[in-house]
Amino acid sequence: MTRRLLLLLPxxxxxxxxxxxxxxxxxxxFERDSALMAxxxxxxxxxxxxxxxxxxxxxxxxxxxxxxxxxxxxxPTCKQEMPQLLDLAERGVRLVGVDYKDTRDKGRDFxxxxxxxxxxxxxxxxxxxxxxxxxxxxxETFLVDRDGIIRYHHTGYITPVDVRExxxxxxxxxx
Amino acid sequence: xxxxxxxxLWLGFMSSLAFVLALLxxxxxxxxxxxxxxxxxxxxxxxxxxxxxxxxxxxxNQAIDDSESPIAGDMRERVYTQLQDGRSDxxxxxxxxxxxxxxxxxxxxxxxxxxxxWGLPVALVLLGLLVVTLIVRARRHASAxxxxxxxxxxxxxxxxxxxxx
Numbered sequence: 001m002t003r004r005l006l007l008l009l010p011x012x013x014x015x016x017x018x019x020x021x022x023x024x025x026x027x028x029x030f031e032r033d034s035a036l037m038a039x040x041x042x043x044x045x046x047x048x049x050x051x052x053x054x055x056x057x058x059x060x061x062x063x064x065x066x067x068x069x070x071x072x073x074x075x076p077t078c079k080q081e082m083p084q085l086l087d088l089a090e091r092g093v094r095l096v097g098v099d100y101k102d103t104r105d106k107g108r109d110f111x112x113x114x115x116x117x118x119x120x121x122x123x124x125x126x127x128x129x130x131x132x133x134x135x136x137x138x139x140e141t142f143l144v145d146r147d148g149i150i151r152y153h154h155t156g157y158i159t160p161v162d163v164r165e166x167x168x169x170x171x172x173x174x175x
Numbered sequence: 176x177x178x179x180x181x182x183x184l185w186l187g188f189m190s191s192l193a194f195v196l197a198l199l200x201x202x203x204x205x206x207x208x209x210x211x212x213x214x215x216x217x218x219x220x221x222x223x224x225x226x227x228x229x230x231x232x233x234x235x236n237q238a239i240d241d242s243e244s245p246i247a248g249d250m251r252e253r254v255y256t257q258l259q260d261g262r263s264d265x266x267x268x269x270x271x272x273x274x275x276x277x278x279x280x281x282x283x284x285x286x287x288x289x290x291x292x293w294g295l296p297v298a299l300v301l302l303g304l305l306v307v308t309l310i311v312r313a314r315r316h317a318s319a320x321x322x323x324x325x326x327x328x329x330x331x332x333x334x335x336x337x338x339x340x
Contacts, residue, residue, distance in 0.1 A: 029235050032276065032278060033276070034276070035272065035273060035274055035275055035276035035277075036274070101245070127249060131249055131253070131274065132274060133274070134232070134274040134275045134276065135246075136231075136232040136233040136244075136246040136275070137233055137246070
């Protein structure tokens with residue numbers, strides 16, 4: 001009898017392996033936590049998009065819960081995301097933009113065309129701040145608490161549903 | 176005759192093994208198009224190794240030396256400048272993991288939560304060896320031990336008959 005049962009072992013092994021692989025199919029590899037979660041916003045020293053002479057650093061993010069949105073004129077989904085960001089700004093969320101791998105002219109044109117929800121825009125033409133943030137595509141959004149610690153990270157386009165169901169609750173949570 | 180057959184078997188086995196090993200060999204990155212200047216071949220080899228083992232965060236299944244994605248280009252650039260600055264391989268890898276997470280490691284580190292990942296294949300091989308040893312042992316003993324006196328007598332008779340014929 002036990003011998004018979006032993007013959008079932010390969011089948012059991014196959015089923016275990018099969019279910020792991022099946023679960024693997026439904027995992028979205030882009031939904032992974034930022035390596036910077038619960039860490040300080042990286043140090044930087046960059047000019048703003050509006051004024052090349054105005055240099056800002058990470059202290060810009062202290063004192064208030066802030067959404068940092070990494071965008072670029074070259075990024076099509078950033079355009080689709082703008083209405084949601086404008087909505088968030090209207091609801092009183094503080095937004096700071098990072099104009100990533102862009103030119104000043106194009107970045108300014110973008111804001112003229114699609115609206116400007118940002119209190120200020122950090123101009124990052126070389127993508128150095130983006131690199132330190134682990135950004136590998138735009139848009140990406142980071143929620144920074146009043147102590148400058150990254151508390152939430154969203155990869156890709158923020159939908160109106162995301163605004164209601166994740167972004168606003170997260171902002172409230174850290175306020 | 177037996178020798179040729181054994182030789183053929185051995186040749187067949189070795190060629191299949193070579194084929195499997197060839198499949199496992201990494202293919203050199205083709206997409207990285209920058210021309211890099213290195214002061215010595217050792218640094219150049221380290222650059223090749225590092226860019227072949229760091230995974231592109233944007234493209235899932237490509238190393239950064241094999242990807243045209245802008246972030247892979249940025250990462251190659253950082254690897255290059257940090258090698259020029261005399262940083263060690265570990266420092267460069269830590270620098271990348273700090274920003275992009277464990278995801279960028281094609282060779283996951285050996286630590287608490289990767290123990291299962293690294294340990295399971297070893298454990299399975301050991302388990303397999305144990306099972307095979309047990310089976311072989313059981314068989315070896317079984318043939319001689321489990322004969323009753325009657326069976327032994329019959330066996331002896333058979334062997335003797337063959338010898339005398």
